[in-house]
Amino acid sequence: MKIMKRIYVILAILTAACGAQRAAAAGLKIVTTTSDLAAIAKAVAGNKAEVHSICTGKEDPHMLQAKPSVILQARDADLWIRIGLELEIGWEPPILDGSRNNRIRPGAPGHMDASESVLVLDVPQGPITRDMGDVHPSGNPHYWLDPLNGRRIAGAIAERLAQLRPADADAFRVNATAFRKALDERMFGAELVKAVGGEALWAKAADGSLVALLEEPDNKGKAGGWVASMAPLRGQKIVAYHRSWVYFAQRFGLEIAAELEPKPGVPPTAAHLAAVAESSKAAGVKIVLQESFYSPKAANQLAGKIGAKVVVVANSVGGQPEATDYLALMDLIVGRVSEAR
Numbered sequence: 315m316k317i318m319k320r321i322y323v324i325l326a327i328l329t330a331a332c333g334a335q336r337a338a339a340a341g342l343k344i345v346t347t348t349s350d351l352a353a354i355a356k357a358v359a360g361n362k363a364e365v366h367s368i369c370t371g372k373e374d375p376h377m378l379q380a381k382p383s384v385i386l387q388a389r390d391a392d393l394w395i396r397i398g399l400e401l402e403i404g405w406e407p408p409i410l411d412g413s414r415n416n417r418i419r420p421g422a423p424g425h426m427d428a429s430e431s432v433l434v435l436d437v438p439q440g441p442i443t444r445d446m447g448d449v450h451p452s453g454n455p456h457y458w459l460d461p462l463n464g465r466r467i468a469g470a471i472a473e474r475l476a477q478l479r480p481a482d483a484d485a486f487r488v489n490a491t492a493f494r495k496a497l498d499e500r501m502f503g504a505e506l507v508k509a510v511g512g513e514a515l516w517a518k519a520a521d522g523s524l525v526a527l528l529e530e531p532d533n534k535g536k537a538g539g540w541v542a543s544m545a546p547l548r549g550q551k552i553v554a555y556h557r558s559w560v561y562f563a564q565r566f567g568l569e570i571a572a573e574l575e576p577k578p579g580v581p582p583t584a585a586h587l588a589a590v591a592e593s594s595k596a597a598g599v600k601i602v603l604q605e606s607f608y609s610p611k612a613a614n615q616l617a618g619k620i621g622a623k624v625v626v627v628a629n630s631v632g633g634q635p636e637a638t639d640y641l642a643l644m645d646l647i648v649g650r651v652s653e654a655r
Contacts, residue, residue, distance in 0.1 A: 341359075341361070341364050342362065342364070342393060342475065342478060342479060343364050343366075343390050343391050343392050343393070344359065344365045344366070344393045345368070345387050345395075346396070347367070347369065347375070347396045347401070347402050348367060348368070348369045348371075348375055348397055349370060349371040349631040349633075350371075350458040350630050350631050351367070351396075351467070352367035352631070353643075354464060354467050354471060355395060355471050357489060357492075357493040358475065358486055358490045360485060360486075360489050362479065362485060362486070363393075366387050367632075368387075368409075369630065371633040372607060372633055373607055374608075375397070376579065377404075378402075378404075378405045379405055380408035382412075384409055385408075385412040385413050388412075388413035388418060389413040391415060391417070392417060392424055393474065393475070394424060394425050395426045395428055395471065396425075396427055397428060397429060397458070398455065399429045399454070400455065401455035423474070423478060424478065426471070426474050428467050429455070430470070431466045431469070431470035432460075432463040432467065433457070433462065433520075434453035434454070434457060436454035437453040454560050456557070456561060456629070457561050459561045459562040459565075460561035460562065461497055461500075461501050464497060464644075465493075465498075468493045469494070471490070472486040472487050472489065473486075495507075495512065496641060497641060498515065500644065500645065501515075501540050501541060503537055503538020503539040505536045506528075506533065506541075510527070515527075519565070524541075540566070541566075543648050543649070543652040546652070546655055547566065547652065547655050548566070549568075549569070550568055550569070550600070551569045551571040551594075551597045551598065551599050552569070552570060552571065552599060552600075552602070552603050553570070553571060553572050553574065553590060553601070553603070553616065553622070554572075554603050554604065555574045555575065555602075555604030555605060555608050555613060556573065556578065556605060557573060557575075557578050562647065571594055571597045572593055574587070574602075574604070574613060587612060587615060587616055590616060591616055594616070594620050595619070595620040595621075599622055600654070601623055601651065602616055602623070603625045603627070603651065604624070605626075605629045605633070606626055606633050607633065610626050623654040625650050627650045627651070629647070630643065
């Protein structure tokens, strides 16, 4: 009997050890609030994590609800990544509260606010009231539409994953580097990246001296990618539906002359459309840009009055079939906008 007990004890110890090894080897579970964050997280985590997104990219992220299925996903998560800047203010707290998962509570290592790593635009000045519409006090939350911010998010996710899983830190950083290199080449073209370097090009883009750099004799004609596609539109005025396009416009030198919403989050009215039509026609607007989840009725009406083209395109991964990942999303947007000129 003593021998049998010893055998049982040994078997129990071995079983527990194997279980611990399996748990250590198991991938991290990541839940993101948007499909764009999920796409970047997948690129960085590789096969070391299982990634789920709350948003599919086909809906307005301001208007989601805390569904039981989402709460269950959050319950098992090791890392929660949000856009922040109050984009998820209406539905993130109920999900985190319902999950009862202390690993992903604000302040815990498993809670990551991606906005802390990006360049933020459109920060309101002065007092903010509800009469102003859906205004975000800390800045515009649609920052993923600037590729530089996509690049920054990848680096931040790699470092957070390295903190949560030190044994795989090198793998996460290698994946982030590969993602950034691919993004750099999509943005500037492989030839220019090879000649100047991705970091140097982004530094020039950030300080406003990129155009001058491209005109230098050694670099003239080398630009490719999104920069080359969007160059003919630099300085053009466009009309947008919602304030989703501020970052995209700023990065590629477009000017948003007006928006179809009279206030952020408020549907277009006849009086506002009439005013936008008058000002847009005078400004020579030729493109009306809007997200794929809004009705195109108002955009088509305006375009008919001013002789512009309507570009309906996803502003998030998964919003349209072509937007399969982050780089494909930016390919899609740049392609649709540049074709409309």
